Amino acid sequence: xxxxxxxxxxxxxxxxxxxxxxxxxxxxxxxxxxxxxxxxxxxxxxxxxxxxxxxxxxxxxxxxxxxxxxxxxxxxxxxxxxxxxxxxxxxxxxxxxxxxxxxxxxxxxxxxxxxxxxxxxxxxxxxxxxxxxxxxxxxxxxxxxxxxxxxxxxxxxxxxxxxxxxxxxxxxxxxxxxxxxxxxxxxxxxxxxxxxxxxxxxxxxxxxxxxxxxxxxxxxxxxxxxxxxxxxxxxxxxxxxxxxxxxxxxxxxxxxxxxxxxxxxxxxxxxxxxxxxxxxxxxxxxxxxxxxxxxxxxxxxxxxxxxxxxxxxxxxxxxxxxxxxxxxxxxxxxxxxxxxxxxxxxxxxxxxxxxxxxxxxxxxxxxxxxxxxxxxxxxxxxxxxxxxxxxxxxxxxxxxxxxxxxxxxxxxxxxxxxxxxxxxxxxxxxxxxxxxxxxxxxxxxxxxxxxxxxxxxxxxxxxxxxxxxxxxxxxxxxxxxxxxxxxxxxxxxxxxxxxxxxxxxxxxxxxxxxxxxxxxxxxxxxxxxxxxxxxxxxxxxxxxxxxxxxxxxxxxxxxxxxxxxxxxxxxxxxxxxxxxxxxxxxxxxxxxxxxxxxxxxxxxxxxxxxxxxxxxxxxxxxxxxxxxxxxxxxxxxxxxxxxxxxxxxxxxxxxxxxxxxxxxxxxxx
Amino acid sequence: xxxxxxxxxxxxxxxxxxxxxxxxxxxxxxxxxxxxxxxxxxxxxxxxxxxxxxxxxxxxxxxxxxxxxxxxxxxxxxxxxxxxxxxxxxxxxxxxxxxxxxxxxxxxxxxxxxxxxxxxxxxxxxxxxxxxxxxxxxxxxxxxxxxxxxxxxxxxxxx
Numbered sequence: 003x004x005x006x007x008x009x010x011x012x013x014x015x016x017x018x019x020x021x022x023x024x025x026x027x028x029x030x031x032x033x034x035x036x037x038x039x040x041x042x043x044x045x046x047x048x049x050x051x052x053x054x055x056x057x058x059x060x061x062x063x064x065x066x067x068x069x070x071x072x073x074x075x076x077x078x079x080x081x082x083x084x085x086x087x088x089x090x091x092x093x094x095x096x097x098x099x100x101x102x103x104x105x106x107x108x109x110x111x112x113x114x115x116x117x118x119x120x121x122x123x124x125x126x127x128x129x130x131x132x133x134x135x136x137x138x139x140x141x142x143x144x145x146x147x148x149x150x151x152x153x154x155x156x157x158x159x160x161x162x163x164x165x166x167x168x169x170x171x172x173x174x175x176x177x178x179x180x181x182x183x184x185x186x187x188x189x190x191x192x193x194x195x196x197x198x199x200x201x202x203x204x205x206x207x208x209x210x211x212x213x214x215x216x217x218x219x220x221x222x223x224x225x226x227x228x229x230x231x232x233x234x235x236x237x238x239x240x241x242x243x244x245x246x247x248x249x250x251x252x253x254x255x256x257x258x259x260x261x262x263x264x265x266x267x268x269x270x271x272x273x274x275x276x277x278x279x280x281x282x283x284x285x286x287x288x289x290x291x292x293x294x295x296x297x298x299x300x301x302x303x304x305x306x307x308x309x310x311x312x313x314x315x316x317x318x319x320x321x322x323x324x325x326x327x328x329x330x331x332x333x334x335x336x337x338x339x340x341x342x343x344x345x346x347x348x349x350x351x352x353x354x355x356x357x358x359x360x361x362x363x364x365x366x367x368x369x370x371x372x373x374x375x376x377x378x379x380x381x382x383x384x385x386x387x388x389x390x391x392x393x394x395x396x397x398x399x400x401x402x403x404x405x406x407x408x409x410x411x412x413x414x415x416x417x418x419x420x421x422x423x424x425x426x427x428x429x430x431x432x433x434x435x436x437x438x439x440x441x442x443x444x445x446x447x448x449x450x451x452x453x454x455x456x457x458x459x460x461x462x463x464x465x466x467x468x469x470x471x472x473x474x475x476x477x478x479x480x481x482x483x484x485x486x487x488x489x490x491x492x493x494x495x496x497x498x499x500x501x502x503x504x505x506x507x508x509x510x511x512x513x514x515x516x517x518x519x520x521x522x523x524x525x526x527x528x529x530x531x532x533x534x535x536x537x538x539x540x541x542x543x544x545x546x547x548x549x550x551x552x553x554x555x556x557x558x559x560x561x562x563x564x565x566x567x568x569x570x571x572x573x574x575x576x577x578x579x580x581x582x583x584x585x586x587x588x589x590x591x592x593x594x595x596x597x598x599x600x601x602x603x604x605x606x607x608x609x610x611x612x613x614x615x616x617x618x619x620x621x622x623x624x625x626x627x628x629x630x631x632x633x634x635x636x637x638x639x640x641x642x643x644x645x646x647x648x649x650x651x652x653x654x655x656x657x658x659x660x661x662x663x664x665x666x667x668x669x670x671x
Numbered sequence: 672x673x674x675x676x677x678x679x680x681x682x683x684x685x686x687x688x689x690x691x692x693x694x695x696x697x698x699x700x701x702x703x704x705x706x707x708x709x710x711x712x713x714x715x716x717x718x719x720x721x722x723x724x725x726x727x728x729x730x731x732x733x734x735x736x737x738x739x740x741x742x743x744x745x746x747x748x749x750x751x752x753x754x755x756x757x758x759x760x761x762x763x764x765x766x767x768x769x770x771x772x773x774x775x776x777x778x779x780x781x782x783x784x785x786x787x788x789x790x791x792x793x794x795x796x797x798x799x800x801x802x803x804x805x806x807x808x809x810x811x812x813x814x815x816x817x818x819x820x821x822x823x824x825x826x827x828x829x830x
Contacts, residue, residue, distance in 0.1 A: 306726030597712035
């Protein structure tokens with residue numbers, strides 16, 4: 003199928019447009035009179051409609067079309083927005099999203115939307131009378147001059163001024179031949195001529211739409227010029243493939259009449275103005291933000307090849323220094339600097355702003371607060387903070403969970419908040435920022451906070467801790483309990499959160515990403531969940547060790563320290579070797595035995611031990627020698643070798659050989 | 672088998688214990704000399720380990736030991752055939768790889784039932800080409816995952 007290669011692009015872009023729709027609808031809800039936003043929404047919907055029609059997803063196109071009609075009516079002041087209408091449009095966007103998801107899963111994107119379509123049509127029809135009236139007016143005028151355009155105050159002023167200065171205003175309607183292939187090119191040529199003889203004030207459809215060939219065969223422009231209608235006509239007819247040119251004088255009385263008509267209908271000239279202005283701004287920003295989509299696998303391949311280059315660079319550096327050739331050394335040094343820059347660029351290419359995750363939260367919070375009858379102000383900071391793509395992909399679900407948690411258990415209902423003397427509207431704050439080699443994400447609310455006693459009682463009844471243990475716990479330790487598996491503080495299980503799979507899943511996901519999560523809370527004042535994540539998953543710090551002739555890398559994040567232990571300090575418990583490490587009994591694991599490394603054991607009086615930990619548990623790994631600490635690039639073993647015991651991946655060392663990375667969690671029981 | 676609309680299958684021919692095997696050439700990513708291999712603990716014997724193939728960590732299977740032949744020291748003619756199949760990159764160590772030929776489809780016959788005593792499910796058929804007998808490998812079966820999993824699993828239990 004030829005379409006398949008476009009399908010990915012279609013899905014990606016549809017998702018973007020749906021996201022844009024959601025965002026703008028939220029904005030619109032805050033300021034329903036802002037027509038700039040309506041235009042933005044209209045634009046997204048329009049593009050979506052065009053794309054889905056091209057791809058043959060008729061249902062998707064139809065629904066978008068109905069939605070677009072409503073928006074168009076709003077844009078032209080035929081209907082006034084209210085929260086009911088916005089709700090219906092939100093619903094429509096939801097259905098659109100589920101259709102796109104269906105397409106992603108290989109479906110047809112079909113869904114029964116009759117109900118929604120009826121609703122949309124009803125809204126559109128709400129003011130159908132006025133819409134008809136206006137159409138009638140246009141028809142009346144079409145005998146002489148067909149004015150399809152509505153001019154805003156700014157354009158009107160320009161026309162008035164030009165008239166005063168002796169210019170004539172014309173409406174020029176150009177019809178292209180139906181056989182015309184390069185419509186945009188013809189339009190361009192026409193515009194070039196028009197701009198030579200005068201100034202184009204407005205065109206319908208808009209210039210962008212014309213450039214995208216989003217019109218049938220005719221378009222019209224309002225032109226300010228000193229030429230006569232015949233001259234204009236002759237000049238335009240020089241362009242080939244033009245069927246017909248109609249030049250009609252534009253009487254300002256007519257326009258202002260119609261403009262007044264529009265004004266009385268909605269008194270929105272100012273907004274119209276701002277619409278025009280910001281419309282220009284957005285076109286600008288669209289141009290400056292040029293991107294292409296690259297498959298992440300290609301970036302990985304690029305990275306792989308680059309690392310090989312780095313290894314060769316190392317060799318070259320050695321050769322250059324041993325040859326003592328100044329010219330060679332200079333060249334190699336230059337190459338080193340360039341490849342350093344290159345490495346930064348490649349690493350940065352994989353970074354995406356966390357906004358990609360954050361941007362779906364406003365919509366989600368809106369829905370949840372409606373469901374829960376709560377008032378919440380969601381504040382997002384640091385959405386531009388960049389994270390590795392792989393981390394971005396994984397962090398979404400945990401954050402959703404934490405936000406649901408904060409809304410459900412954290413922020414109280416308006417009544418309760420009032421009783422407590424807090425403002426009715428709660429605040430949920432999302433904050434992301436860089437610090438060192440880590441990214442921090444804070445989710446804080448000014449809600450109920452965590453009730454220490456309640457947590458302890460629950461933990462004891464669930465058998466997680468005993469009363470004696472609980473008494474010695476600090477607040478922080480108590481808060482950590484809510485992330486233990488099998489713990490849920492919700493009094494009743496609700497739909498929003500607390501389905502048994504709770505914060506322990508969040509904690510596990512974050513730890514599997516090499517990060518950690520901590521909780522701060524004060525009762526009745528709110529809680530803060532702080533997530534710490536590595537900037538990237540692909541580079542980790544390891545301790546390189548040697549066992550016989552094999553090299554193993556142990557992630558630094560799980561190492562407490564390294565020690566040299568004398569044979570006589572090793573004790574035996576239950577037939578297992580243990581050592582006394584700073585007052586704690588730590589079991590020893592021989593990497594040679596675990597990994598069945600071939601070779602004879604050389605008896606030595608001293609053991610090199612790497613003390614590792616997972617949570618509260620510790621273990622000592624016996625290796626032959628420590629090589630040293632290194633930053634390495636984490637690589638997977640591929641799809642063929644899966645589930646290798648105690649090996650989490652591999653890395654390529656400076657000499658080009660592969661070293662395995664030890665999965666320390668598997669070695670601690 | 673991977674076959675085109677033509678009646679030929681372009682195949683790579685390689686040698687293993689004096690027999691000639693073949694598989695479709697479009698599976699082959701490259702052919703390499705033997706490089707340094709890092710052993711992976713807890714894998715079946717025929718998985719020799721992984722090597723660094725231009726920045727990609729690639730697992731290596733010794734076909735001799737995969738098919739239960741006697742394992743030999745690697746020689747100058749020993750080659751690693753890198754297979755790219757089903758999103759997997761795997762290297763196969765063979766005694767020698769030297770030829771790409773077109774095997775006419777109608778020459779392919781099912782594998783004789785009596786070949787060997789062990790299961791021969793990884794053989795798709797045999798083909799006579801001039802006076803040579805080529806054994807056509809089924810790469811899916813050669814790379815069968817179950818075998819890997821079951822072996823590693825028992826290893827894990829042992830540890």
